[in-house]
Structures are given as C-alpha cells and as structure tokens.
Amino acid sequence: xxxxxxxxxxxxxxxxxxxxxxxxxxxxxxxxxxxxxxxxxxxxxxxxxxxxxxxxxxxxxxxxxxxxxxxxxxxxxxxxxxxxxxxxxxxxxxxxxxxxxxxxxxxxxxxxxxxxxxxxxxxxxxxxxxxxxxxxxxxxxxxxxxxxxxxxxxxxxxxxxxxxxxxxxxxxxxxxxxx
Numbered sequence: 001x002x003x004x005x006x007x008x009x010x011x012x013x014x015x016x017x018x019x020x021x022x023x024x025x026x027x028x029x030x031x032x033x034x035x036x037x038x039x040x041x042x043x044x045x046x047x048x049x050x051x052x053x054x055x056x057x058x059x060x061x062x063x064x065x066x067x068x069x070x071x072x073x074x075x076x077x078x079x080x081x082x083x084x085x086x087x088x089x090x091x092x093x094x095x096x097x098x099x100x101x102x103x104x105x106x107x108x109x110x111x112x113x114x115x116x117x118x119x120x121x122x123x124x125x126x127x128x129x130x131x132x133x134x135x136x137x138x139x140x141x142x143x144x145x146x147x148x149x150x151x152x153x154x155x156x157x158x159x160x161x162x163x164x165x166x167x168x169x170x171x172x173x174x175x176x177x178x179x
Contacts, residue, residue, distance in 0.1 A: 001164045002124055004131045005157070006031035006077055008069045009044040009058055010091075013083045013136025016149035018048060018058075024157045028055035031133070032072040035064040040138055067094060070135070074098050077133035079105040081120065081156075083149050085112060085142045095135040105129075111145070111152035121159045122171040 005021035007014040008031055021029035029051075037044040037060060044058070051057040061068045070091070074080055080099050082092060099106040107123055109116055124132065134153065139146050162168040 002027065002129060002132060002157075002160050004028045004030070004055070005134060006073050006131060007134045008066070008073055009033040009037070009048055010039050010066075011041050011139035012142060012145045013134065013138075013149045015139075016083075016146050017134035017153055020150050020153040020157060022051075022056075023154065024161070026161050027157065028053075030056055030058050032061050032069045032076070033058050034066055034069050035061050038064055038066075040140055066091065070094055071098055073133045073135070074102055074104055077104070077131045078129040079107070079124075079127060080133040080135055081124075082106055082108045083111045083134070083136035083145070083152070084108050085110060085137060085145055085148075089137045089141050091138070092136060111149045114152065114155070117152070117155055117159065118171040120156055121163065122169075124156070124160050125163045125169075 005017060005027050006029065007017040009015065009018065018029055021027050033044050048058045061072060074095070080095060082095055084092060096106065105127060107120065109120055136149060137145055159170050
C-alpha cells in the first residue's frame with residue numbers, strides 16, 4: 001500500500017511529484033534536497049520543508065551535489081517512477097544507473113502517454129511499494145513538464161488510492177466495479 005511519495009525538489013518533475021502528493025492527503029511526502037536547498041530556480045521554498053503536517057517535509061543532504069540527493073532518495077524508497085519526455089537527461093541517466101546498481105525497481109514512463117496510466121498503477125499496486133521516489137527532467141530542459149507531470153501523477157495517485165482503499169483494479173477490464 002502506497003503511503004509516501006518522495007522526490008528531490010528540483011523544478012519540473014520533482015516539484016510536480018511533491019505538489020501532487022501535497023494535494024493528496026492520503027500520502028505523506030518528502031525526500032532529500034541538496035545542501036543549501038539548491039535548485040535551478042534558486043533555493044527550494046520553505047513550504048517543502050516546513051510542511052505543518054506530520055510525516056511530511058524534505059530534508060537537506062550534507063552535500064550540495066545533486067548526485068547525493070539522487071542516491072539518498074533511491075535508497076529511502078521502495079521503487080522509482082521516472083517520467084521521461086524526449087531524450088533522457090543527464091540527471092535521469094544518473095537516476096536509472098543508481099537504481100540499477102542498487103537493484104531497486106524502477107519504471108520509465110512518458111507523462112504524455114496517458115493511456116499507460118493503468119500499467120503504472122498496476123506496477124505500483126502489485127509491487128506492494130510503500131515509498132515511491134519520483135524523478136525526471138527539470139522544467140528548463142523540458143518546458144511544460146511540470147504541469148503535465150503533475151496532472152499525470154495526480155491521476156496515478158488517485159487510482160492507486162482507489163485500489164488500496166476499495167480494491168478497484170483499473171487494469172482489469174473484465175472486472176466490474178460492482179463485483
């Protein structure tokens with residue numbers, strides 16, 4: 001049962017993950033940021049650290065390098081969902097190689113291909129993942145990725161919740177909602 005969503009706080013997919021989780025009161029959220037709360041748009045805002053909600057909020061690494069943040073978020077998760085638009089960016093390559101080295105499950109999806117949402121939901125639910133790390137490109141490398149990813153993730157989180165709460169399998173077309 002999914003209970004926590006984490007990410008690194010960078011613009012684009014990372015913020016979309018945190019903001020979508022913040023909107024879903026069913027999940028706690030957080031993750032690691034580089035020391036100094038570094039992001040391409042300056043310092044990651046206080047709202048991501050001082051959540052005012054138990055079990056929520058990010059933490060700063062002892063290192064300002066993005067690679068440390070990536071490794072810690074993969075370490076602290078059960079699996080990583082990677083949202084990819086276009087070519088794989090260097091940060092996404094690092095996420096993939098770190099997940100492989102640590103033998104942590106990961107899935108790469110394109111948030112523009114919404115018809116794959118049922119497969120992502122099935123992977124999360126049947127994988128039994130409790131803590132999901134989300135990663136992907138920055139906003140400047142893929143303009144518009146934040147909005148598209150946020151909506152994609154909101155849909156995923158709501159459908160995972162429906163399965164966790166009521167057992168609704170959206171990936172099983174033979175199952176009726178009434179059975």
